[in-house]
Amino acid sequence: MGFEKKEYEFLREIALDSTNTGCFINGQWKATGSVVTSVNPSNNQTIAKVTEATIQDYEEGLQACSEAVKTWMAIPAPKRGEIVRQIGEALRSKLEHLGRLVSLEMGKILPEGIGEVQEIIDMCDYAVGLSRQLNGSIIPSERPNHMMFEVWNPLGIVGVITAFNFPCAVLGWNACIALVCGNCVVWKGAPTTPLITIAVTKLVAEVLEKNNLPGAIFTSFCGGAEIGQAISKDSRIPLVSFTGSSKVGLMVQRTVNERFGKCLLELSGNNAIIVMDDADIKLAVRSILFAAVGTAGQRCTSCRRLFLHESISQNVMDQLVGVYKQVKIGDSLEKGTLVGPLHTRASRENFEKGISIIKSQAWKILVGGSVIESEGNFVQPTIVEISQDAPVVKEELFGPVLYVIKFQTLEQAIEMNNSVSQGLSSSIFTSRPEAIFKWIGPLGSDCGIVNVNIPTNGAEIGGAFGGEKATGGGREAGSDSWKQYMRRSTCTINYGSELPLAQGINFG
Secondary structure (H helix, E strand, C coil): CHHHCHHHHHHHHHCCCCEEECEEECCEECCCCCEEEEEECCCCEEEEEEECCCHHHHHHHHHHHHHHHHHHHHCCHHHHHHHHHHHHHHHHHCHHHHHHHHHHHHCCCHHHHHHHHHHHHHHHHHHHHHCCCCCCCEECCCCCCEEEEEEEEECCEEEEECCCCCCCHHHHHHHHHHHHCCCEEEEECCCCCHHHHHHHHHHHHHHHHHCCCCHHHEEEECCCHHHHHHHHHCCCCCEEEEECCHHHHHHHHHHHHHCCCEEEEECCCCEEEEECCCCCHHHHHHHHHHHHHHHHHCCCCCEEEEEEECCCHHHHHHHHHHHHCCCCECCCCCCCCCECCCCCHHHHHHHHHHHHHHHHCCCEEEECCCECCCCCCCECCEEEECCCCCHHHHCCCCCCEEEEEEECCHHHHHHHHCCCCEECEEEEECCCHHHHHHHCCCCCCCCCEEEECCCCCCCCCCCEECCEECCCCCCEECCCHHHHHEEEEEEEEECCCCCCCHHHCCCC
């Protein structure tokens, strides 16, 4: 078994073994479901085995979580922030090991794996400060001797369903904020990254135990679609945060809406970079490379479409093809690797299907366009010269495939940027103020993330993360995203002896 290999010895440092129990329920590790195998996408060999949750396990976990809510809500927010601070310290102590696990099990290169774990740590730090700033507003009352203000209270339980491409960072965006807001968390990690789910949960569990708090405050499940469906249907969970495809996200939204629950959706992206005729070409090429091939094109913010002003298009393409040919593809844990494998065999097959469609329509492949024959799920980063009207441009091929399209005017480029159903991230490279301010204004990009002279990916936690249209409209991490995890009450107190009515109504 792969877990016994010398290079995997670090897994014992984060409390993993060759066989693992995949559910943390009411402060205990237990699971009665099927046994699945965690696989290294660099060679498709077994890392370890995990026992998944059943619906019975889920129900036991939710009952305990529903009781734990009463304890957690009653703790003052700054004290909850202290617990999240300790979680951040626990993660920080295992940063290198957890980052290596992300690379091993998901397939992203080691610097990205470590960076992902750092993102949760940063979210913990952010949430600690936020725990003292969950402020409402004082609202002037039109009635004498009346005080009107807003009070924010916890929702109760927040369900978090995460995807394979960011198997722990997205948990951090949600859980850190949800916890300081006074909510318990129920986490279903991606089925193909169960070891990350277990390793992170174990660190959280240790902090709760050390502080004599109910373990059910943080409940986690390794499992498949049936656990996700149970979370979506469960009226005990007022808010469900889901990260994944637009197709599945729409099903989750419908299910949650049917019970009048709230949804926070982070779905597909079909992100574009515009390079204007006055752009810093060297800066643009570096940014495009990272945006298009980082995480092997498996970020929701990866650049899929590249719009080049016709006057500089050949220059950009020549430089871009040159750097693509120098990219080192290989094992995600090997030093110097820039592009690791796709996450699964199915992902590689999907890449092959996409390339077949491109070839069948006679579009020009400038570089790449093939799978790499090996034990792993490696493919060549690919650049395709194509028409904006090609149907494949409208869909998100979740891999390192970049479509290049020429344009003549800024207005034309903006129209092309906005022409797809997704609306997550976008970027323009220019130095002209009039172009910049049109791009970020009402007649510019229709995305939730609108950048200038930086890539489409690599968002900071301080801003609200999310997108419009088929991307789902959710916002996570910074800014005022915390408001989604709480319920707002508008409170009015009459401290006088009269009963004046609003709008000057006289009721006798």
